[in-house]
Amino acid sequence: MSLKYGVLGLLKGEPLHGYEVKNRFEAMLGGTWEVNIGQIYTTLQRLERDGFVRPLGPRGDRGKLQYELSPNGQKALDQWLAEPDSGPQQLHEDIYVKLLLATRIANGDLHGLLARQKRAYLQRLRDLNRLEERARRDGRVDLARLVRGALLHTEADLKWMDELSSERFGEEGAKTE
């Protein structure tokens, strides 16, 4: 998701100025997405250029300038909310590229690599569990849901490492050279 729709969604509630958008956005995401105020202003300017938001009141003191959602912005937001996430799966783990390279390098220590990665995922599960526990205790059910998703993803990563650990590497490497 881009910041753009987050900003549109927040402005649907009421007109806000830049700092309010930043604070509410970060609060909504429970601290899992930090943005700098420059990004917020850039996003607001682009949304204004595209006719999705418009400033309320006179320009001048930029920090205090409030924006509201325009009818076009409302339409764009509704459309985005109704669309499923699609497109290619975003994998951004270095571990796969490391594995590819390690299979081609003598002494690549594949199993050591997998074991260390597995351990890192276990630690991540531990951290996520503690975060979920805290979120629930603090009544942040929304954040707990996000953590739950992250737990399931990390579990999948861990299973992947387990599968790889039980494989024999090396034989297939030459064919792809």
Next chain:
Amino acid sequence: MDGRTFFRAFRGGGGKNGMNSVGPNVAALARTELVRLTDVTKVYQGGITGALNGVSATIEKGEFTAIMGPSGSGKSTMLNLVAGLDRPTSGSVSVGGTDLGKLGEAGLARFRRDHIGFVFQFFYLLPNLTALENVLIPAQLKGSSATERASELLDQLGIKDVGDRYPARLSGGQQQRVAIARALINNPTLLLADEPTGALDTHTGEQVMELLGQLHRDGQTILLVTHDAKLATRNAARVLSVMDGKIVDDARLESPERAPSEVIRVRGEEASR
């Protein structure tokens, strides 16, 4: 307000209260070895499934340790050896300083009764006894009446209202709680759990794991065999990975207080146009 400040705000605590006081003060407990496996092998006739091939490990008092690994890797075998339910082919197992190999069958039975609580995947309650009567079995084997403690345990585990019901009239989660109460009735030195959430739905499994976590915070040493890494890492700060009859990793996990952004980062594509 950055993410960290926000997090402090929404969890409603300053520096003093909040997370620091939660959980056992493990550092304050003396590190006492409770279980020691030395070069343990276990060979099964007619197959290698579940065999152990040279396992050495120690477990300290007060630890919550998870044993993980694929089916047939030997993790349940490890648990059964520690429980004194089975004997190693070679090597030694000692619990609380007692070498289990030196005990005869009667001695081993006494050891299990006095020191081991065992929780199974499929509960194994006796169908013709009520929940309360099931809980009391190990105490009766010991020759002690523990009705009061049994009632306390049922209360503590949130099932005091179903004490007079037969297992067939209990849900899976309730049956597992009864089984946990039964495992605890003799105040075991060591609580062993073999896939205790394996037959339960997600939510009930979480509740049972939360119960084990509470017991651990109250000082119970727990050794857990599980497939579920998500659940295991709720409580276990140590994960032994078993594969092909060997311990391939001994991961000690940290439990620092981390800000949400240090644990999860929701990524956005920046608007580029």
